[in-house]
Amino acid sequence: MSNTMFWAEEIRSEGVVREPFANVAHYVIHEADIAAVAAAALTGQGHAGKDYLLVGPEGLTVPQQVEILSRELDRAIRYEELTEAQAKDRMRGMGMSEETIDFIVGWNSDQDNEERLAAEAADIEAITGRPPRTFADWAADRAADFR
Numbered sequence: 001m002s003n004t005m006f007w008a009e010e011i012r013s014e015g016v017v018r019e020p021f022a023n024v025a026h027y028v029i030h031e032a033d034i035a036a037v038a039a040a041a042l043t044g045q046g047h048a049g050k051d052y053l054l055v056g057p058e059g060l061t062v063p064q065q066v067e068i069l070s071r072e073l074d075r076a077i078r079y080e081e082l083t084e085a086q087a088k089d090r091m092r093g094m095g096m097s098e099e100t101i102d103f104i105v106g107w108n109s110d111q112d113n114e115e116r117l118a119a120e121a122a123d124i125e126a127i128t129g130r131p132p133r134t135f136a137d138w139a140a141d142r143a144a145d146f147r
Contacts, residue, residue, distance in 0.1 A: 001028045001056065001138040004065065011146045016078045017066045020087040024111045025059030027118045030133035040127050052122035057132040059118060065135055072139040073146055084109070 007017045034054055041047040060068075063079045070077040082090070084105060091101045124132040 001135060002031050003028070004069075004138075005142070005145060007069075008146050011069070011073075011077055015076060016080055017062065017069075018080045018082050018090075019062045020082040020084055020105075021109050022061060022063055022079070022081045024109060024114065025061050025064075026108070026114055027055035027057075027059050027121070028065070028135060028138075029054055029056040030138050033124055033128070033132045036128040036130075037122070037124060040129075047127075052127065053117060053120055054124065055118050055121040057124075057134055059114065060135055068136050069139050069146060072136070072143050 007019075010016055010018065033056075037052055037054060041050070041052065066077050066079045088101050088105060091104065096104075
């Protein structure tokens with residue numbers, strides 16, 4: 001979920017989020033849930049030698065995430081879909097290598113991968129004793145960063 005902070009400046013200055021792949025749902029995870037699983041794995045019994053794949057509790061598209069942020073901030077935020085070429089150009093402008101760009105674009109455009117990861121993910125509630133936080137929870141926690 002913290003990757004969403006990349007949008008903060010555009011939201012503050014223009015009220016817009018520009019990203020490609022509007023129809024791909026991502027299972028974004030709250031950083032506090034990552035920390036809670038790490039703490040449980042380091043201090044609890046039964047975690048030795050285990051690898052945990054962690055994902056968030058809900059698959060959300062970028063427009064859905066923007067809608068949640070808009071609701072939390074109580075202001076209209078537009079979503080503008082970038083083409084893949086536009087997204088790559090933006091990343092090049094940020095100084096990213098072609099290898100990194102190809103990885104990011106490939107990862108973010110693959111709905112089958114997202115669904116596979118969600119199906120294989122560890123049960124955060126079983127590990128930590130509480131349900132994972134939603135994107136709406138995260139947006140409420142971080143609203144001031146987008147104002």
